[in-house]
Structures are given as C-alpha cells and as structure tokens.
Amino acid sequence: MKKILLVGAGGTLGSAVATHLRQQHDVITASRSDPAHPVDLGSDDSVTALLQSVGKVDAIVATTGAVHFGPLGEMTAAQFDIGLQDKLLGQVRLALLGQHHLNEGGSITLTTGILTEQPIAQGANATAVNAAIEGFVRAAALELPRGLRINAVSPSVLLEAWDSYAGFFPGFEAVTAARAALAYQRSIDGIANGQVFKVW
Template identity: 30%
Template sequence: MTRLSGKVALVTGAGRGIGRAVALRLAEDGATVAVNFRSSAADAEHLVTELEERGGQAVAIRADVTDLAETKRLVEQAVETYGRLDILVSNAGIEHFAPLGEITPEDFDRVFAVNTKGQLFAAQQAARHLRPGGRIVLTSSVSATRSVFHHTLYAASKAAVNSMVVNLAAELGQRGITINAIAPGGTATDMAATNAVHYRHPLLDVPLPEWEKMHCALGRLARPEEIAAVTAFLVSDDACYITGRTIEADGGFF
C-alpha cells in the first residue's frame, strides 16, 4: 500500500508492543518512520533493521518524552533527518494499579509525566513543524471511561488525553491539522502480560481467559497490529474529516 507515500511519521514508544506495530504498519503504508525509544535501544534498532529490510526508511532516536528539551530534540532530529514531519503518533505510556490509600505524589508525577505531560508536549513540538494535512494521534485507553478496580491514577492520566484532543482540535484545525486519540482495550503485549490480571476485580474468582470472554464481545485481547490498523486509518487521508475524537478499539469491552 502507498497511501502514506512521501509522508514522514514519528512514533514515540515504538520499540515494543503497540508502538512497534504502528511503526510497521505506517511503513507498510509507505511512510518513512522515525522510531522513538527511551530505554529499549536494541528493540528499536532491530525494528529499524526490519523496516529497512522491507524496503522502507527508518531511523531510531532516543529521547525521554517526560523531558521537554529531549522531546524538542526528538522532533527536530526527525525533521532534520528527513526534511519534514507529517504524522505524530504519541504512543509512549506506562501502567499503574494501586488503591487510593497507596497512591503517592511520586506515583502521580511519574504516571502523569509520561501519559499526559509527555503526550501534550510531543503534540506541541510536532505541531510546530506540521503542515496542512498533518496528523496527530495520541494514545488514551478504554480505562479513561470505564471503572476498573485500583486503576484511578492511570485512568485519570488517560482521561486528560481525551480532553486534550477535544480542545486542541479547534486550534489545530485552523491550520488544517487533525488530532485524535485511540483508546485500546486489552492488547496482547508484554505490558498486558504483566498487568492484565489486575483488570479483573479481586473478588471475581475467574481464570483470566474466561474473564476476557465475559467482558469483551469478541472474547479475546486485541493483537497489536489491529490497534495499528486503526491508527493507520486516523493518519490517512480517509480520516481527513475526523478530528477531536477518541476512537475506542476495544473489541466491544463491557
């Protein structure tokens, strides 16, 4: 497919999981991809090699999106490398589960620094370089609008993302740029392998696979490439009249 031919995309948190799948899909659709990572250098370099072996162009750029100076450098390096920026997919994020009485100020700062602050300033810095037709996709979660036991801090950090895209849409729309968010449900990544059990209410004594069938219309976790497919739609011309929206890709979570 070539619907993103000539476009340059920056994907944050692209070394693993959903971010990796997004980078692969955007490259498959013709985009040149800047692969951001913070600590998973080997994964990011392996992804770049894979993209190049498939005939694409890619570069790995280390940056911590919780640091504005590093985010600014990340975006500028992508632009300097390829001469332009057309797409930002802000995917970097961290999980958190804890009851109210155990949430600390340090937890709050750490979770919001990545999931909220990091995404806001990634959008800010990317928007400085985007032209009319530019696309920004942030990453929310179905937890932002669902009640999940002990998930308050994480859910709040993602609910803020939903509000950001609603409010930034009008501002960026004046420049012909769209901004949306994608809210995945449970997705088969290493993060899910670690945290999926926490989504089950502690009083519900049901094996995790059965719980997934009970709470998802499709009865299974998403594959990362399925989330990537929705992201690829949002950054394409097919989604040119969609902005300020959070798209839930959750398999019918209830």
C-alpha cells in the same frame, strides 16, 4: 507516502503500529532507547532536539506513557504524579512542540486506553490520565491551524500482554496489537479530528 514520526516504537503496541504503517508510509521511530532517535518525553530540550533532527513530518504518533497502578488507599500524590508527568504531560509536550514541525494538513495521534471509561481496581491514575489526554485532544482539535488534526486511540488491554495483566482485567476482552494499529492508520490517513478511536 507520508513521513511519520512514531514515538514509543520499542513497545508492543508501538512496534505493531510501526509494522503496519510501514506498508504505506515512511516511518521514523523514536524512543528512550532508540540508537538513531533517542528521546525523553519528559524534557522539552529532548523533544525539541528530536523534532529538529527529523525535520518536517506529515504525522506524529505517540504510543508511550507510564502510569501508576496501586490501591487508592495507599496511593501517594507522588505516585499519582507518575502518570501526570509521563503519560499525560509527555504526550501533551510532544503535541505542543510537534505541531510546529508538521506539514500543512498533518496529524497528531496520542494514546489513551479503555480505562478512561471502564475503570478497574488500582487503576485510578490510569483512568484520570487517559481522560485528561482525551480532553486535551477534543479541545486542541478546535485550535490547531493549517488544517492540522489531532486524535487519540483507546485500545483495550493487549492480547500480547494478557498473561501479565489478566488479573487486573477480569471479564475484559483483549485485542491484538495489530488490530489496535489499524486505528492509528485511520487517524493518520482519514479526516477525523478531535476523535477517540476505541479498539475494544
């Protein structure tokens, strides 16, 4: 049984990942609103405090991150920066600080999405941010010491959110959060390093 820190467990994807992983592992959940383990991925101090409070872990998982959706012709740099600061730097910050709190052979799993390779209208920020996270994962995998590994999971739009997002994803096939959760287990319990697990 592995000790896993899951950040973003309050969301649809995160809750499904937590449910699945708890069948075999000890999962500690954290989020902005978590009463026991609150965390703001925008703050070094907040992430450091979380990591110190939970102690050494075998895996760190992030299933969180906001991006800006809107027409390119109206997008401002400040709006584009939302995705850079929240989803990109938030997950990267967790990985950079978290690597020092992992047991030998531990793993980090970040979250991107189908828009990395299949852009949609009004999704330029999401595509850019997801691609940057995947680039970070590929490069970081080559430098991590002590047998540590890092991967990303790239799910399609979730079936549970389809009613809200169907208009943005014409012709796309939604996937269940439970199916996406399997990829996080592959990252944690497998041997892959620097990989992107696509759940499309």
